[in-house]
Amino acid sequence: MCRIGSIKSKVPIQPSTALRLMLPQQEGHDNSGFAMVMQDLYGIFSGYKDKPLLSLACTQRGAQLVEEYMDAHNFVQLAEWIPIPDKQPGLDIQAMPYYIFRNYDYPEDAEKMTKAQKEDLLLDTRLALRKILEEANAGFVYSFWPDVLTLKEIGDPRDIATYFHLWDDNGCLVAKSIVAQCRQNTNYDIVRYAAHPFFLQGYTLCANGENTFYTKNKEFQKSLHRGYIGFESDSQCFLNTLHYVHHELKWPLTYYKHVITPLPFEEIAEREDKEVLTAIRQSLANLEINGPNTIIGVLPDQRMITCCDSKKLRPVVVGRTDDMVAISSEVCGINEIMPDRDQTKDLYPNEREIVVIDNDLEVQRWKQ
Template identity: 40%
Template sequence: MCRLFALTSREPVSPMLAIDALNVMKEGHDGSGVGLFLSGLGGPFEELKGHPILSGIFTDAGLKRVYEYMAERGHRAQYSAMFKPETVPPVGTPKRGTYASLAYKMSDEWRALPKAEQDRALVQMRLDLRAEGEESGEIMVFSLWPDTIMIKEVGDPMAIGEYLKLDREELHARHILAQGRQNTNYAINLYACHPFFIEGISTMTNGENTAFIPIKEYLQSRGVTGYQGYQSDSEVFTHIAHFATKKLGLDISSYKHVITPMNDEEMAGHPDREFLSNLKKSCRKLIIDGPNCVIGCLPDGSMFMAQDRKKLRPGVVGGDPKKGIFAFSSEICGLNAAIPDRDKTQDFQPMHLDTAIVGPDCREVLKCSQKDPLRLQR
C-alpha cells in the first residue's frame, strides 16, 4: 500500500517536511521509493517563474544530448540546479548520474505561439526526450514546465531525502506532493512512480485502478498530446483531471462527477441533473473502480483530495490558516508530524461525495459535495 502526503504553504518550505511525514507513516508503505512534485518554487527559481524547467536524471552523455536537443530549437539554459551524489547510494538505490532541474529561456518562435500551442510543444519535447532516453538509457525526464520540479527515485524516502540533500534551498516550494512507494504491482520503473504530471496538473493515488484498461483506451482516443505512457494504472487519474478541467471546462470540484458520478437517486433534485446525466453517459469510460484516494495540485497552486465510493483508502486534510500552511495526508500521524499545533477540530476527512480543496492563499479547506451546484472554470 502507498502513503501520500502533500503540503501547501504561503511561503516556500523544505521538501523534507513531506519526507518526514512519510517517514512517520512508514508502517503503511514499503519504503521502496519516493516521488516528489514541487511547484510555487522559492530560491533561485522564483525569479524564473515563467521559464520552463526540465527535470530528470541524466548521464553525462544524456545531459550533453539534452543541451543539444534544446539548442537545436533555440532554447537556452538560464539556470541549472544539478546534484551528482558522491556518496554510496542507500541500500536498494541504483547508482545514477546527475539529478538536474534546468530552467530554459525559450526561443522567440516558441514565445510567439498561442498559449495552447506553447503548452502542447512543451509536452511534446518532454515526450521526445523521454523516448530518446528509453532507447539510449542516458535520459529520464519527469517534467518540462514552468515553476515545476519533479524528483523520483527507488529506495527508502528518508534515506533518499538525505542522499539527494533534498533540504537544499533551491528545492524549497509552496506546493509539494510526496508519495512513499515505488510501483510494485509491475516492474520497477521510475516512470511508474507517483506523482504524475501533465500541463501544470499533478496527482498521486493510494489504491488500485481496476478499470485501468477502458480508461486508458478512452483517453488515448481523445487525440491529446501526452495521453500516453501509462507505466502505472494510476497515471490516468492525472490525465482525467486534465481532461475534466482543460478540455471539458469543469472546476476541480466537479472532478468527481467524472470519476465517480452519482447514481440516479442521488442525482434526483440536483439543479444540474440534466447536465450531470449527460456527462455521466458521455464520460462513462472514465468512471473508476477503486479503492482510491487521489491528491492533486492544479496550475494555480490549488490542492485537492477526493476518494471513490468505496472509501477504503483513508485521507485527512488540516492546517493552520494563520501560519498559511495546510497538509493532505493518508494518516493523521503524518498530519500531526507536519503541523502539530493546528486546530485539530477543523480537520476534514472527505467522504464519498466530497472533494476537499485548499486554494493557493492557504486560508481554509473548501468542502465541496457532489450535491452542490456545478462550478465551471472562469
C-alpha cells in the same frame, strides 16, 4: 496501499518537511522509493519562475541527447542545478548518474504564441525528450514546466534524502507546494515513470489505492490526447481524466468528481441538473473509476485538491494551521509536522466531496 501526502504553505518549505510528513506513515511495501513534485519554487530557482524547468535523471549520453535536442529547437539554457550527491557507502538507492534541473528560455518565435500554444510546445518537447531517452535507454524526463520540479528515485526515502542532501535544509530547494510519495509501484514493473506523483501540463496528481477500471480508462484515454501515454501505473488514469475534464473540456472542477465517480442513477434522477449529469455519464462512461482510492492533486493555478472513490474506502485527512495545510493518508504524518495545530479543525473528507485549498489556504468543501 501506499501513503500519499502534500503540503501547501504560505512560507516556502524544504523537502525535509515532506519527508517528515511521509516517514511516520510508512509500512509494508513503503520505503521503496521517493518521489515528489515541488511547485511555486523559491531558493535557487526563484529568479526563473516564468521559465520552464526541466527535471531529468539520466546517463551522460542522455544528458548529451537532451542538450542536442534543446539546442536544435532553440531553447536557451538560463540556469542549472545539478545536485552533487553524497555517495557515502551503504545507502539504499539505485541512483542514476546525473540529475539535472535546468531552466530554459522559450525559443524566440514563442513570443507570438498564445498561452495554449506555449503549453503545447512544452508538452511536445517533454514527449520528444522522453522518446529520445527511451530509445537510447539513457534516462527519464519527468516534467518540463515553469516553476515545477520533479524528483523520483528508487530506494529508501531516508537514504535518498541523504544522497541529495535534503536533510541539510540548505535552501536550494524550497517551494510553497510539495506533493510526495514514498514507494515504488507494486502492481506492475518498477519503473521510475510509474512512481507517483505524475505531472502533465501544470497538473500534478498522486493516488493511494487501485483503479480496477484501469484498462477501460487506458483504452479510452489513449484516443483522447497525445499526452496520455505511459500508463505504467493505474493511477495515471486519474491524472489524465483530471487534465481532460479541466484542461481540455474546460469544465468546472466539480465535474471531475461527477466524471470519475458518477452518482447512482436514482440520485441523478432527483437532481435539477440531471440532464447534464446523465449526458456526462453517457459520454464519459469510460473515465469512471472503480476500486478503493484517494487522490491528491495540484492544478495549474496552484490550488490543491483531494477527493476519494465513491465509497470512501481509502483514508485521507486534511490538517491546517494559519500558514500551512497538509493533506495526508494518515494523521500521524500531520502530527509530526504540525503538532500544535487545532486537531478539531482536521477534515476527513467524505466520498461525495472535493476538498479544494486555494492560494490563501482557504479550504473549501464541494459536495458532488
